[in-house]
Structure formats: C-alpha cells, structure tokens
Amino acid sequence: MRQAGFVVGLAMVIVLALLVDWTLRVLAVNSKLSGRQTYQDMVEYCFGRWGLLASSFFQGAMAGGGMASFIVIVGDTLPHVLGALMPSVGQSAFGRVVFSRRFVIAFFVVFMAYPLSLYRDVGKLGKTSAFAVVAMCTIIAAVVMEGPRINPSLRASPEKSLQLANTGVFQAVGVITFAFVCHHNSFMIYGSLRKPTLNRYFEVIHLSTAIATVASVTIAVFGYVYFGEKTQGNILNNFPQDNFLINIARFLFALNMITTFPMETLVAREVIESLAFRDQEFSMKRHVWITTGLCAAGLAIGETVCNLGVLLELTGGMSASFLAFILPSACFIKLSSSSTPLYSRKLVGHWLCIVFGVTVMLLSTVLSIRHAARAGSGPDAAASCWR
Template structure:
C-alpha cells in the first residue's frame, strides 16, 4: 500500500503542479481555490468509480473494461486518448529536463560550463540523451509499476521540496520580479475554462490507476480506496499550497511555469529545478508503462509475453520521446491540445460512461445524475479546451519552437 500510495501521489502531483499558480491567476484566488478542491474531489470520486467498474466488468485494465462496455469502438477510442495522454506526458517530461537541467548545471558549475568540454556536456542535447538513456530507459523496462515505488517516493519528496523552495524564496527575490505592492488580489477572473484545463492536466492519473490498483499485494476495493483517499488529500493540499503561494507572490506576473518567475542564479530555486527535472525522469517510466500497455492490448493481446517484444516496444517509445525532446524546445499547443482532450475524456467522460453501462439501476434515476453531470462537464471542458488551443495556435506565429533552428 505504501508503494501504491507513492505511485498514485506521484502520478497526480506531476508536471502540472508547477502550472497551478498560473491557473490561480487565470481563475482568480477564490474561484481557483474552489476549483482545486472540487477537481481533487472529482478525481477521487472518478478513480473509485473506475475501480468499481473494473470489479463489475471483471477486467483488470482500462482498455479491457472499456471494450467490455462499448466493444471495439470503445477500445480504439480509449487507446487513442490514453496513448495520447501517456505519449504527451513522456514528451513533455523530456522537454522539461532539456529546458531545466542545462541551466542548473551551468549555474552550479560556471567555470566548467565555460570550457569546451562543459559546453558539450551541459548542452541541452547531451543532457537529454544522458538522462533518457542512463536513467529513464532502464526504469521504463520494469514490467511491474510497483517496482517504481521507491523512485515515486523520491519524486513526492522532491515535489514537497520544490513547494517549500517557492514559499521560502518568493518573498525574498527582487521586488521588480514580483507583482507591484498595489496590485489587487483578484478573487474571480474570466479565465475559468483555461484554469480547469491546467488543473485537470495536473490531477489526471486515471490511465495509471489500473496498474497501481493491480500492484497491491491484496488488491481489494477497500484497500485501494484508502490509497486513493490518502493520495488525493496529500496531492490536493500540496497543490493548494503551491497554487496560492505562487499566485500571492507574483499575481499578474505569474508565469505558466512558476519556477520561471525566479532568477536563474537563485541557488535554492536551482536545487528545486534540479529536483523537478529528476522528478520528471522518475515519472517518465510510469507513462511508458501505460503507452506500452496500450500497444500490447491493441496489437498483441492474443500473444504470450515476449521479452524481445517488451524491450523493442520500450526502446521505441523511449527513442520517440528522446527524438521529440531533442527536436522541440516547446511543445506548446500540441501538448495543450492532446493533454486537454485526453485528460477530460479519461477522467470525466469514460468513468461515468462505463458506470452507466454496467449499473443495473435505471439510467435516468437520481443515482445516475452525478454521472450524467460529470459526462457533460467532461465534454464541455474537452470542446472548449480544443477550441482555445486552436485559437491560441492561430494567433501565435511560432507555437512550436525547434531546437535545431
């Protein structure tokens, strides 16, 4: 249960947590706090709905459960969104490593970075290749997500350190980098759906949940529900602290990545950046396991396990993430589009849809109202997120920057 707790908490408090202060800026302090609490509660509820549906369907994977409920079309749709979510997560984690670690290493060892050797070793391409090949790839070869419990424990501790660093350094940095003293605290802003998209991306872990459930030595619903409650409470508290403190320090100057609000030579924040990059490396294998499972269920479901196939698929997935990370500096609207659509579909639409399909209760009874509302909410967020992403891409002259130009 301890390993499952750390894995699930790590899956929730992932890369999206550093964008929560920006979500608070978009929605306003009061509305933002309500959104974080409400979405944490919805995630807790839908994770339990998924586990209950797995019990009703007798299936041990997200794809298998959706196929049981909706047949081949459901399996294809689920695989697409689940694969897009996992693939987008893998790519974004590698890009974050490339955007973070070279600057940290140069700041920690400035004399080395100025030499020819340091210019190569601290370069973005070399750092990405080293950490993917030497750290992310070996961890991704694990078949059992329970084996990642220790790395997930480190990731959770690292994320807490990042939050503490922001709280400590926020009041001490140059006042010119913070919001002016007279800037009011906005309680409500018009960027509601943008904030929902950011928070949803930060909290969604449903595509990991079945493997975490299966990693329990005694996978009973009550034990798993305890893990869900503990993880969502801890993740919700950490998210609230990060979101509120980051927004209160910078207000209208809050960046999409809160760490970018701090100067490059801030020692404690550079430690936080370093830990955040390592956090991405330890979270990367969890997304690889999901993407590999999607491929296996679609193309090799009727075949016995093959170590050769396992290694080939894992290598191909890591290589694809490495190529994207080496090529693209900012995934921009691509990840925003795939992440927003996939997160809404996996977290809000499918769990309630499967429950409506499996439950023997009348579909229009009072018991089903929360599920219909959750589906409607999911479609609303997914459509608006898509429209806003396309609109932002159309208004941006260079939405996806290349590192080779």
C-alpha cells in the first residue's frame, strides 16, 4: 500500500484476490481436462518438455523465494523477542552471539523447520496451518491495537497526507501476488482433501482467498495509516523492541513462518524429483539429501538478505505472475483448442489474463531489480546482513 498508494493499493488487493481465485479454479479444471495430478505433468501434457522445464523453473524459484522470505522474517522477529524477554542475557557476550540474527535463524531452521520439511505428505501439516490462522489473527490485532500507542515520532507525520496513488504500482503487484499465489502447491492441497471433488475444492479456494483478502486489507490499511511513508517491508519492524504485545506477535509470526516453510520445501523437492528422478522409485536417502540441500540453500539466502520487501517483489513479480496468471490460462487455451477457436469470445478472459501476467512479470521484475540495486538505508533500500 505504501508503494501503490491507499486507494490504488486497496483496489489492487481486491482485484488480484479475485483474479487468483479464478485462476486457481481454472487450474483445477485443467487438471480434470488433462487427467494429470501435478502442475508439472499438466504443463508437460500441454506444452511438452519445454513447458515442463519452464514451469519447474518458476515453481522452484517461487518455492525458493518463499523459503528465503520466511527465514528473513524469523531473523527480523525472534532476536527482538529474545532480547526483550532476557535483556540481561542479551547484553552479555554470550547473549550477543546466541541472540544474534544469524544464530537464531540457523537454530530454528535446523531444529524446527528442517524436521517438518522431511514430511512427504502435505496433509501432515494440517495442524500447523490451523496454528497459522490463529497466529495471523493475533498479529493483526496487535498491529491495530498498538499502532496508536507508540511514540508519535515513529508514526506517520501528521503534516503529510496519505498518498492515494503512488509510483510503485508494479512492485506492489509483485508483493500482493506473492501473498496470494498458492498455485504451485494447489495440487497437493486438492489431493489432501478427504473427498477431493471440484465443488469441495472450489469451496476451499473461495474461503481461503476470502480470509487472506480480509487479513491483507486490514493490516495494509491500519499499517499504512499509522506509518505512512515510514512503513517497512515487515510491518512489525516499525514498532519498538520493548513492546510486549508486538513481541508476542513477532514470536507468533516467526513460528508461523517456521511451520509454513515446509510447504515450500515440499514443492521445491517435488520439482527436483519430477525433473531428475521421475522414473526412479522413492529413495529415503535421496529424499533426505534433497531436503537438506534445499534447507541449506534457503538458509544461506535468508542469512544474507535483510530486506524482506525486495525478496517479495522479485519472487512475486517474476515467478508468481507466471504461475498464477500466465500458465493456467495458457493451459486452458491449449486444452480447449480442439473444440474452441483460439480467438473465440469464450477465451477472451484467458488471453487478457496472459497479457496482464506478462506485463506484470516483465515490469515488476525489472523495477524490483533496480530497486534492489538502489543504495541507501531507507525502507526501500536493499541491504545485506553481513555487516
């Protein structure tokens, strides 16, 4: 919302949520039409080997970007919480090491996220998803309640009015798309239903998208109203370290990310398995090695990059746009080509969706890379944690 402006940002969240809801349903219909049960298999059925390689690359990039982003969030939140809970320990030499960003990230990834990532079935993560919803509600409540109570110097300047429209529209589209896109693991979700029918799956899509939209709009509106141009990529970083309720929110946010991390690991691992080992039987040794390598790579990126906004923009602009807006409609057009002319009225919406996806993908990626290269220390500045 800071990048796009209040009115434009609000409209974009709602429009993109509706578009994601629609393309998720298109993807489910494509699965039925093609008779394929995974995203990669469906794309390969439609576009052959090159389609498989393209979808695998963007699925892997989306999952990898998600894993790295979740690790950055852990680094943004838990050191603050530990320092506030045990200030005397934090000021000691031992505390400065143990409570440091890099140590905290490594500890929680190795001892929490990594064991959960070893699960093969996404259904095993159902309880962690329920926890994520509860944590999300708590985080939103904390931001809404504590925003007016903090030092006025940390909030938006009362002399400056909120921007109704701003210039960072395409970067904002990347962030919003990243927030909503789950196409790369939607087949896993469908397969985890007790009774996997299209109608039941559509209900899941509608309910999930509605919850995500309400949550996104609420925290975007209140966060931007409170902090204006000072709004950071992680809204909790706008609050002081010693705020009790915000520290609870930070702790829950970190746990939420740690338990969401395995969802992305499952996707990345499936991409590697389908590309390199699709004709081989399952091997537990290979499963462990792939999982370990993925977690180590995500950890390395998360330890190096501090700017959450840059990761969300790049991942959302490049990968999420391709997976959510281009591929579902392209596959539907291909699957319908035998019975429907390519330029019939029935397919107009799909062609428009592809054009929108390509535009967002190109502009958002270019602008995000330029944004990441920008020097400085403000909320828009890319930053390395190795300093």
